Amino acid sequence: MDAKEIFDLIVKADERLKYATPDKAEARKAQARDLLVKALEEARAIGNDQLVQQAETRLADLGMPPVAGGAGEREDAPAVHGSPLPEAKAASAAGRRPTPLDPYPEPRPEVEGGDEKSYPPELGTDAIAILEGRTFMFSDSLGDVPAGSIGGLLHDDTRFLSGWELTLNGQPLSLLKSRVVDYYSAAFFLTNREMPGLRANTLTVRRFRFVGNGLHEQVGVYNSSSEAVRFELRLRVGADFADLFEVKSVVRDRSAKIDIEHDPDLSLLHFHYENEGYLAETNVEVRRSGVIRRGLEERLDPSSMTEPEPLQEHKPAIDGNDLVWDVELDSRTGLVFILRVTVRVNETVLEPMHDEFGEEQQQVEGAxxxxxxxxxxxxxxxxxxxxxxxxxxxxxxxxxxxxxxxxxxxxxxxxxxxxxxxxxxxxxxxxxxxxxxxxxxxxxxxxxxxxxxxxxx
Structure with missing residues (x-):
């Protein structure tokens, strides 16, 4: 084999590495090693030191120790499609040079501090975002905002809800369908998972959400089975009052300056934050919480949630910062309630603007x-x-x-x-x-x- 043919082998090895996809990286490395070992043997056979050096350098970049006298003469040489021996890897790591495929041969020291070190988890590609003016809410496809995530209810660059998770018997719900309805509203249709004493898809849960200054959310849980069902529905609530840019990176702990009050009689959670002349509050109130025992089909119309129709009242308990409904639903009955979140920024108190889909909006400037x-x-x-x-x-x-x-x-x-x-x-x-x-x-x-x-x- 002449010098040009040997050089072509080295070029082909480089191409195998250059165009390797992540799922085929190891296979491409093995192919490149095959080509380089052959190029090295042929270069030594014709006495071309320059090509020998090129082949050896590239083999070293791949973590393969120097091949003395050709790969065929070494008893401990790795198999053609194998990996270097563990001791060979350790011995050669310090001598490897950075390459596009292996830019950091040795582990880089961790850099302490800075917003780049740790990011909160995302909410998935099917996350739901709705907004009205300076208010927006970002949740996962279930309508939940897991604590520590990038989601929440934000107004004027401050997060007023950092936790908003609905669970049934301690487990997340399963998604049937969710979507944005209007730019300020979204609908979530859910059901229960398989769990002890409760078959999957026994309960239908729907959440209708509306934002604008605050949050208005209508929740209904319906028993479509032929038997009575007992369950615990829990809404976990949190408010960290993080700045918009903190939400996407590292949130400072403000807990020492956040006062939390509960009013069980009004089913109200109150979060108060004040710092150097800035005041922010979040109030979460449960309204019209009760059990429907007739006319269930008509009540599936979201507008009926706002009608003054009597219910069998069933208020939630307050457990820490959680709202908890312990309820038994007969067949073809449902639990319904309204969640209203108002926010306060200094002296301005903001009430939710919307409570229906496709409604006629307030006749204010910019409506x-x-x-x-x-x-x-x-x-x-x-x-x-x-x-x-x-x-x-x-x-x-x-x-x-x-x-x-x-x-x-x-x-x-x-x-x-x-x-x-x-x-x-x-x-x-x-x-x-x-x-x-x-x-x-x-x-x-x-x-x-x-x-x-x-x-x-």
């Missing part, structure tokens, strides 16, 4: 009804094009945030849902410019706010 009345009309016989336009208008409406600065109110586009519901200089300006023809008040609000916050030095 969706006003927005839809003022945007240009678009008509087309092309259904896809029409749907794209309508959905874009709704998405843009969902990104609007309103406020007041210098005695003048403003509405402007935020940078993005859910983590960037705030002012971004370039992003806000570009979006405002591109949507002047849709809603010029967005551009006016962006210019007003950016002008007021412009640097003077």
């Amino acid at each position: 969706l009804t006003n927005w839809l009345e003022e945007v240009p009309r678009f008509r087309s016989d092309h259904a896809v094009l029409k749907n794209v336009f309508d959905k874009s208008i709704l998405d843009l409406a969902a990104l609007r945030i309103a406020g007041e600065l210098g005695g003048e109110s403003y509405i402007m586009p935020a940078a993005g849902l859910p983590w960037f519901m705030t002012l971004f200089g370039r992003d806000t300006l570009v979006t405002a410019l591109q949507t002047v023809w849709v809603g010029p008040e967005l551009a006016r609000g962006a210019l007003h706010l950016l002008g007021a916050l412009q640097g003077k030095e």
Whole structure:
């Protein structure tokens, strides 16, 4: 074999490593070793020291010790498709040089401190995010916010709920279906898992959620079996008052400055945080909690949850920061209740804005009804094009945030849902410019706010 053919073997070995996918990395390494061992033997046979050195260097990068006199002459040489012997790996680790496939031959020392070290767990690709103005809620597909996760109810860059988990007999529920309904609402349809004394899918659980300033959530648990069922339903609640950017990295422990009060008579949990002139509160209240013993089918209509229809009252107990319902449901009956979360920021108390799907919104500046009345009309016989336009208008409406600065109110586009519901200089300006023809008040609000916050030095 001549020098060019040997060099081609080395190039082929490099290509095996370069284009290796994670699931085939080990197989590609074995193929590369085969090629390099052959190249090394042929290079020695023709006395080409330069090619010998190249082959040896690449074999060392793969963790294979020097091959004295060719792989065939070493009794302890690894098999063609095998791995280096353990002692050979340890001996060669210090001598390996970084390569694209193996950039850190030796373990890197851990770097202490900094936000990059530890991140809270994500909520999955099917997580549900809904928002209204400066309020948004981010949960997993079950509607839960596990403690320590990146989810929660946030308003004005502060997290007012950091834990919101519904369990049945101590176990998470199983998902049937969940989705965003309106940009400010979501629906979750769940059932129970297989557990002692309770067959899977015996109970149907549905959660209807609405955000806007606070949170309004309607919960119903229905016994569709032919027998009575006893169970414990528990809602774990937590509030850490973390800053928006802490939520995605490391949350400071504020527990020493958070006061928690319970009012069993009102089924109320109260979380109070105060620090250097900043005050924040979360109030979780259970309303109209009771058992339905007739007319169950009609009550599946979410709007009926707000009707003043009498129930057989069944209030929850309070266990720590958990709300607990210990209930027995006869066949074809259900437990229903409403959860209302109000938030307070300094002297401003915010009540939930919505409690129905597709409802007529409050006629306040920037409300969706006003927005839809003022945007240009678009008509087309092309259904896809029409749907794209309508959905874009709704998405843009969902990104609007309103406020007041210098005695003048403003509405402007935020940078993005859910983590960037705030002012971004370039992003806000570009979006405002591109949507002047849709809603010029967005551009006016962006210019007003950016002008007021412009640097003077």
